[in-house]
Amino acid sequence: DTEVTQTPKHLVMGMTNKKSLKCEQHMGHRAMYWYKQKAKKPPELMFVYSYEKLSINESVPSRFSPECPNSSLLNLHLHALQPEDSALYLCASSQDPPGLRRNEKLFFGSGTQLSVL
Amino acid sequence: EDQVTQSPEALRLQEGESSSLNCSYTVSGLRGLFWYRQDPGKGPEFLFTLYSAGEEKEKERLKATLTKKESFLHITAPKPEDSATYLCAVQAGAWAGNNRKLIWGLGTSLAVNP
Numbered sequence: 001d002t003e004v005t006q007t008p009k010h011l012v013m014g015m016t017n018k019k020s021l022k023c024e025q026h027m028g029h030r031a032m033y034w035y036k037q038k039a040k041k042p043p044e045l046m047f048v049y050s051y052e053k054l055s056i057n058e059s060v061p062s063r064f065s066p067e068c069p070n071s072s073l074l075n076l077h078l079h080a081l082q083p084e085d086s087a088l089y090l091c092a093s094s095q096d097p098p099g100l101r102r103n104e105k106l107f108f109g110s111g112t113q114l115s116v117l
Numbered sequence: 118e119d120q121v122t123q124s125p126e127a128l129r130l131q132e133g134e135s136s137s138l139n140c141s142y143t144v145s146g147l148r149g150l151f152w153y154r155q156d157p158g159k160g161p162e163f164l165f166t167l168y169s170a171g172e173e174k175e176k177e178r179l180k181a182t183l184t185k186k187e188s189f190l191h192i193t194a195p196k197p198e199d200s201a202t203y204l205c206a207v208q209a210g211a212w213a214g215n216n217r218k219l220i221w222g223l224g225t226s227l228a229v230n231p
Contacts, residue, residue: 004160042204042221043161090160098219104208105151106219108160 023091140205
């Protein structure tokens, strides 16, 4: 199994809603990532979990709250989002944490297309 | 400042018309250069990793090469299914906290007409 599975595929939420994005991988990867991607832009790193611990937080607003319940699961909790947060949210995993070894290719999920009204 | 620049921004080819995409970089100590393919509404899909100047890798109609300043993604006899955005990313030697950051280019949008 070389897949990263993300749910839901699409999400529409109001600015007062609370929702969660979910990500799962069963490749035994030790690092998991959340990226945000706007149209015609490259992915923008938000968070990295290495060995289930938060290792990178790219100064993301607190209305985004990551959680790593175990080595296979990654959640992103959303609360009081703004319309400018509308984007494609991508989960990714890699065998090792970034910078540890040379072969650090990322496996991406298909993403959650989020619209904030 | 570490930087990755891709050109052209967009490219339209006829089926069978070979061409190359460019990724130029200025980073402090290259650890690896990555090529990804991204279809609309999907996550990027890994294609190649290159580590040192002179290295080449091939996969079907794609061939990636690396020099000390840039990488090329050569597409030979492309087909319509090769239409996608091709992203280049570089892992530099500089540390960001306990990790090395990945620096992305803006991508090249490729359209192959039948």
